[in-house]
Amino acid sequence: MNSLDLISMGSRNLFRRKVRTFITVLGVIIGTASIVVMLSLGIGMNESFERELRRMGDLNIITVNRYYYPDDSSGRAGGAKTTVLDDKIVAKISAIDGVEAVTPIVSAYPKLISGKYMAYAQVMGIDYNTMEAFDFKVDKGRLLQEDDTIAAVFGCNVAMQFFKANNRGGGYMVYGISNSNEPPVDVMNDKIEMTFDMSYGEKRSPGASQGQNNNKTPKVYKLQVVGVLQQSNGEKDYNIYMDINQLNKMIKEYNRSQGGQTRGGVILNEQEGYDRLWVKVKNINDVDKVQEKIKAMELGTYSLADIRKSMQKTSSTVQTVLGGIGAISFLIAALGITNTMIMSIYERTREIGIMKVLGCMLKDIQRLFLFEAAMIGLMGGILGIGLSYGASALINYIGSGYMNRAGIYMGPGNEPNNISIIPVWLAFVSIGFAMLVGLISGLYPARRAMKISVLDAIRTE
Incomplete structure (x- = not known):
């Protein structure tokens, strides 16, 4: 089975049960959006810290x-x-x-x-x-x-x-x-x-x-x-x-x-x-080293890098907690993909047996199920990123309005500080991660499909 046949058959199988595929993809969308928005809040907080430190003075x-x-x-x-x-x-x-x-x-x-x-x-x-x-x-x-x-x-x-x-x-x-x-x-x-x-x-x-x-x-x-x-x-x-x-x-x-x-x-x-x-x-990376050498001369020192380290530790803790909360949604989405693929095996048992009789290699059957699982992850990841950007814009709009009413301006030139920030790298990593989760979730169903007996599969109504 060549790659084009694999893509064609896998796509038809996904859209054969549109409602079930949609619900499974929806789970990935929610999981992707949850983890991205949670991480964006942590990144936004870290950017706020950095901006506030730069406002206070030079980090070097x-x-x-x-x-x-x-x-x-x-x-x-x-x-x-x-x-x-x-x-x-x-x-x-x-x-x-x-x-x-x-x-x-x-x-x-x-x-x-x-x-x-x-x-x-x-x-x-x-x-x-x-x-x-x-x-x-x-x-x-x-x-x-x-x-x-x-x-x-x-x-x-x-x-x-x-x-x-x-x-x-x-x-x-x-x-x-x-x-x-x-x-x-x-x-x-x-x-x-x-x-x-x-x-x-x-x-x-x-x-x-x-x-x-x-x-x-x-x-x-x-x-x-x-x-x-x-x-x-x-x-x-x-x-x-x-x-x-x-x-x-x-x-x-x-x-x-x-x-x-x-x-x-x-x-x-x-x-x-x-x-x-x-x-x-x-170099800002040498501040700690220089500061320690000055302290060795029995002199008191102070730098914004001291505050920066404390802020980064706090930001890392918050991002870990928020990311963990979002990961729970992703785990549920992964279980949804696995369940969908297993149900697909039961429905396509006879089809799998016929493919084996016609000489289809076991690796091709495995690739077919992994492709379908990866496609669910890819579609959910892309749509989830779109939902994440929308949710981030809404959070920033509401937060900006609140800060304007409260007279809080964190950025230079009285620009309001964004609460949620989604960098480009996070968007691409999230899509790749969603595909990876789809592949991992499809491993067990794919191996199960490979082990189906040909005779039992053909006798299946």
Whole structure:
């Protein structure tokens, strides 16, 4: 029996009992759709995790701090060990295999004034040579350069944080939210001043400018904004970035003016080193390895990869549970295929006996039944994928409406996050798996058909 004869006979047999074939295929459709939709929910959750982590920051960046908490022999965290973060530490970490760039970080919290508006923002001093490596991209202007003096790059939402001085009513902006669509200050063109004097630009009581200890009034710096960063949906949007050497110089001037006392700014003694370090790893797969080497230097580390591992473990567990629930439907469908093929043997016993008398090989009989079982799996798999995409679209539509009403936006640009995601590979794998289940389900009926006695088959009415 050649392949064309096999396909022709198998197709006729399937459509001879249309209702039974339809019910069997329907079972495979439901089984395929169940397992695909269940897995799509797990994939959608994993995509949500990944998107949220990317919104929080770069997965390739490790934050290093001076506080290290070693575990004792019982596994409990011991007392903190403190290590000064200096240029020697920066050089050691830079030499680790897989590290692309390292920048020290110094933070300050000065006051910004532009005309009748003021703002409070975190100013971070970094090595300007590493800005491109750490994915700083400007929407306007440029990044910091060597010949800049008191220059800064603003996050895209810093301009929205300016509010009117002495305004205790409405019109004040926090973290990029305002009652106006336009920022009150054009940071690229308007004059902006920066100072550690928290009362600058406001009404003072007599003698307030000299403080309690007759300290000098902190200097006021004219800030040149050379660029505004592109939106990152992360902390970069709300921070100001300066050259670390320039910011350190300004902090030291402030410390000297206050005699070691603070009035709202940040004090940084030279012996204390940097606040923290940022480490950019070339390959995300090397983050764990680099992080362990840094910990071996008795330094505290943190990266989004730590959260990512925990999220992936949770996602894997959920996908396993959901996939298991869907697999139950597939198992029932497999039993349905087996039952259909066995019933087909009883109905076609005489036909099978005649085929054997006419010289049909046992392998051809086996191939015929396996082909019919595989065709049931194939038809159910294809239609099941179509049903899965429809169910996925419905789930996303309902979920999107709910998130819109709740004001929840997970994706960039306020795009709602899809709850169910069916990648192309899952569709093809599911169809192949449905065919495989059909073949496996048809093995027993096929072998049973091969063993039918010719004489008993011919005597069958």
